[in-house]
Amino acid sequence: MIRDGQGFFPLQIVPQFCNLCGVPSDDIQARMDAVERLTNLFRMERFVYLTISTMSLAILLTSAAVLLINRSAGTIELTGLFGSSGLITYSTGRLLTMWNQALQLLAGEVKR
Secondary structure, three states: OOOOOOOOOOOOOOHHHHHHHHOOOOHHHHHHHHHHHHHOOOOOHHHHHHHHHHHHHHHHHHHHHHHHHHHHHHHHHHHOOOOOHHHHHHHHHHHHHHHHHHHHHHHHOOOO
16 A cells, blocks of 8 residues: 555556546556556666666666776777666666556556
8 A cells, every 4th residue: 555655656646547537546546556466576776777777777887997097909999888877768768668567557558
Protein backbone atom coordinates (compact mmCIF):
# COMPACT_ATOMS: atom_id res chain seq x y z
CA MET A 1 0.00 0.00 0.00
CA ILE A 2 1.30 3.46 -0.83
CA ARG A 3 1.29 5.89 2.04
CA ASP A 4 1.62 9.65 1.82
CA GLY A 5 5.10 10.65 0.61
CA GLN A 6 6.28 7.09 0.05
CA GLY A 7 6.32 4.68 -2.84
CA PHE A 8 6.36 5.42 -6.54
CA PHE A 9 4.38 8.67 -6.55
CA PRO A 10 3.31 10.89 -3.66
CA LEU A 11 -0.43 10.72 -3.04
CA GLN A 12 -0.83 14.45 -3.62
CA ILE A 13 -0.85 13.95 -7.39
CA VAL A 14 -3.40 11.13 -7.41
CA PRO A 15 -6.53 13.31 -7.12
CA GLN A 16 -5.20 15.68 -9.79
CA PHE A 17 -4.45 12.76 -12.10
CA CYS A 18 -7.89 11.26 -11.49
CA ASN A 19 -9.62 14.52 -12.29
CA LEU A 20 -7.66 14.99 -15.52
CA CYS A 21 -8.30 11.49 -16.85
CA GLY A 22 -11.76 10.91 -15.44
CA VAL A 23 -10.60 7.65 -13.87
CA PRO A 24 -12.05 6.57 -10.50
CA SER A 25 -9.56 6.98 -7.66
CA ASP A 26 -9.91 3.28 -6.66
CA ASP A 27 -8.72 2.28 -10.13
CA ILE A 28 -5.78 4.68 -9.92
CA GLN A 29 -4.85 3.31 -6.49
CA ALA A 30 -4.87 -0.25 -7.87
CA ARG A 31 -2.65 0.84 -10.76
CA MET A 32 -0.27 2.62 -8.39
CA ASP A 33 -0.03 -0.52 -6.28
CA ALA A 34 0.74 -2.56 -9.41
CA VAL A 35 3.46 -0.10 -10.46
CA GLU A 36 4.96 -0.20 -6.97
CA ARG A 37 5.02 -4.01 -7.04
CA LEU A 38 6.68 -3.98 -10.47
CA THR A 39 9.33 -1.46 -9.42
CA ASN A 40 10.09 -3.54 -6.33
CA LEU A 41 10.26 -6.69 -8.46
CA PHE A 42 12.84 -5.15 -10.83
CA ARG A 43 14.82 -3.27 -8.18
CA MET A 44 17.95 -5.40 -8.72
CA GLU A 45 17.83 -4.91 -12.50
CA ARG A 46 17.56 -1.12 -12.04
CA PHE A 47 20.47 -1.23 -9.60
CA VAL A 48 22.60 -3.15 -12.11
CA TYR A 49 21.83 -0.65 -14.89
CA LEU A 50 22.63 2.28 -12.60
CA THR A 51 25.90 0.62 -11.55
CA ILE A 52 26.87 0.01 -15.18
CA SER A 53 26.07 3.64 -16.02
CA THR A 54 28.14 4.93 -13.10
CA MET A 55 31.13 2.73 -13.93
CA SER A 56 30.90 3.68 -17.61
CA LEU A 57 30.83 7.36 -16.72
CA ALA A 58 33.98 6.90 -14.62
CA ILE A 59 35.69 5.12 -17.56
CA LEU A 60 34.55 7.86 -19.94
CA LEU A 61 35.90 10.64 -17.75
CA THR A 62 39.17 8.77 -17.14
CA SER A 63 39.66 8.19 -20.87
CA ALA A 64 38.95 11.84 -21.58
CA ALA A 65 41.47 12.92 -18.92
CA VAL A 66 44.14 10.59 -20.36
CA LEU A 67 43.51 12.01 -23.83
CA LEU A 68 43.87 15.56 -22.55
CA ILE A 69 47.04 14.80 -20.60
CA ASN A 70 48.79 12.71 -23.30
CA ARG A 71 47.46 14.76 -26.23
CA SER A 72 47.26 11.58 -28.28
CA ALA A 73 44.53 9.04 -28.94
CA GLY A 74 45.50 5.40 -29.00
CA THR A 75 43.32 2.35 -29.39
CA ILE A 76 42.87 1.94 -25.64
CA GLU A 77 41.73 5.53 -25.09
CA LEU A 78 39.32 5.48 -28.03
CA THR A 79 37.89 2.13 -26.94
CA GLY A 80 37.36 3.57 -23.47
CA LEU A 81 35.58 6.61 -24.90
CA PHE A 82 33.31 4.86 -27.38
CA GLY A 83 32.73 1.70 -25.33
CA SER A 84 31.73 3.54 -22.19
CA SER A 85 29.51 6.01 -24.04
CA GLY A 86 27.73 3.06 -25.71
CA LEU A 87 27.17 1.36 -22.34
CA ILE A 88 25.81 4.60 -20.88
CA THR A 89 23.42 4.94 -23.81
CA TYR A 90 22.22 1.34 -23.58
CA SER A 91 21.73 1.22 -19.80
CA THR A 92 20.04 4.63 -19.68
CA GLY A 93 17.74 3.53 -22.51
CA ARG A 94 16.75 0.42 -20.57
CA LEU A 95 16.03 2.46 -17.45
CA LEU A 96 13.91 4.92 -19.40
CA THR A 97 12.04 2.04 -21.05
CA MET A 98 11.19 0.60 -17.62
CA TRP A 99 9.92 3.97 -16.35
CA ASN A 100 7.95 4.51 -19.55
CA GLN A 101 6.23 1.15 -19.14
CA ALA A 102 5.46 1.93 -15.49
CA LEU A 103 3.90 5.26 -16.43
CA GLN A 104 1.89 3.61 -19.21
CA LEU A 105 0.60 1.09 -16.69
CA LEU A 106 -0.36 3.89 -14.35
CA ALA A 107 -2.12 5.79 -17.14
CA GLY A 108 -3.93 2.66 -18.31
CA GLU A 109 -2.36 2.67 -21.77
CA VAL A 110 -0.92 -0.83 -21.61
CA LYS A 111 -1.73 -2.79 -24.75
CA ARG A 112 -2.88 -6.29 -23.96
